[in-house]
Amino acid sequence: MHNTSLLSLPIFSSIYDVQEVQLILLNNPALAMAGQWKSLKNRRLQNWGGVVHEKGLLPQPLPPWLTKITQMICEETGLFPSPINHVLINEYLPHQGIMPHQDGPAYFPVVAILSLGSPAVMKFSPHSRFGEYNGMATNSTTAVHDTSENAESAENKTGLCSDEHDVSVLLMPCSLLIFKDEAYSDYLHGIEDSNVHQLDKVVNAFEWQKQEGQEGALDVACTDGIKSLKRTSTRVSLTCRLVSKVHKNLFKF
Ligand SMILES: O=C(O)CCC(=O)C(=O)O
Numbered sequence: 432m433h434n435t436s437l438l439s440l441p442i443f444s445s446i447y448d449v450q451e452v453q454l455i456l457l458n459n460p461a462l463a464m465a466g467q468w469k470s471l472k473n474r475r476l477q478n479w480g481g482v483v484h485e486k487g488l489l490p491q492p493l494p495p496w497l498t499k500i501t502q503m504i505c506e507e508t509g510l511f512p513s514p515i516n517h518v519l520i521n522e523y524l525p526h527q528g529i530m531p532h533q534d535g536p537a538y539f540p541v542v543a544i545l546s547l548g549s550p551a552v553m554k555f556s557p558h559s560r561f562g563e564y565n566g567m568a569t570n571s572t573t574a575v576h577d578t579s580e581n582a583e584s585a586e587n588k589t590g591l592c593s594d595e596h597d598v599s600v601l602l603m604p605c606s607l608l609i610f611k612d613e614a615y616s617d618y619l620h621g622i623e624d625s626n627v628h629q630l631d632k633v634v635n636a637f638e639w640q641k642q643e644g645q646e647g648a649l650d651v652a653c654t655d656g657i658k659s660l661k662r663t664s665t666r667v668s669l670t671c672r673l674v675s676k677v678h679k680n681l682f683k684f
């Protein structure tokens with residue numbers, strides 16, 4: 432994919448402050464309850480809204496403290512044809528991330544990620560090049576997943592080839608990232624397992640530049656002219672999506 436196509440990607444169509452939401456969430460006991468978390472190799476996960484299968488969702492109602500947020504996202508963005516019905520909460524320690532992956536086919540192709548806590552950088556890499564470089568069909572070489580958990584077992588191939596078409600986004604606390612269209616279908620997204628994230632390809636550098644020198648600004652280091660974000664505390668994210676096909680009964684699949 433060419434740079435022009437990358438520039439026209441509507442992946443940052445809505446980034447706005449949701450400080451009120453952070454207050455609701457960080458005061459919510461469900462987030463603190465150990466029993467709600469599933470520990471994965473490199474992060475912890477809470478699954479809300481039911482079980483996602485390839486053919487649809489076996490639903491469970493979202494709790495009111497989550498629908499408050501998902502309704503707000505639907506209303507503000509106008510991008511979801513029906514209410515968001517599935518939310519994953521991921522928790523990352525400073526050295527943790529999520530492998531490059533593509534979200535599964537069960538989801539409506541618009542993703543809203545609310546970031547809380549420590550900032551981090553998410554990288555979008557075109558996955559057509561995985562096919563080119565590895566001589567395999569694109570879909571079989573990417574970590575397409577339904578629940579985020581399968582991303583753990585996928586092989587990370589980002590080191591194999593040029594990253595000139597990669598695009599990175601700084602995920603600031605209390606921001607909402609929406610990605611859709613080509614960003615959903617033609618790109619993998621991931622967060623590096625490192626407590627230092629490079630800022631040189633970040634498209635929304637103004638987000639941290641406007642805070643430079645101020646109290647509470649990002650912890651940025653500069654080595655050989657390259658600026659990097661130092662991750663020092665936990666990040667929590669809410670990945671909000673819509674599974675269009677909802678099954679009331681497992682046996683009707
Ligand atoms: O934590 C994030 O920002 C990304 C999570 C994600 O990509 C996913 O749950 O599919």
Ligand SMILES: [Fe+2]
Pocket residue numbers: 532533534620
């Ligand atoms: Fe994802």
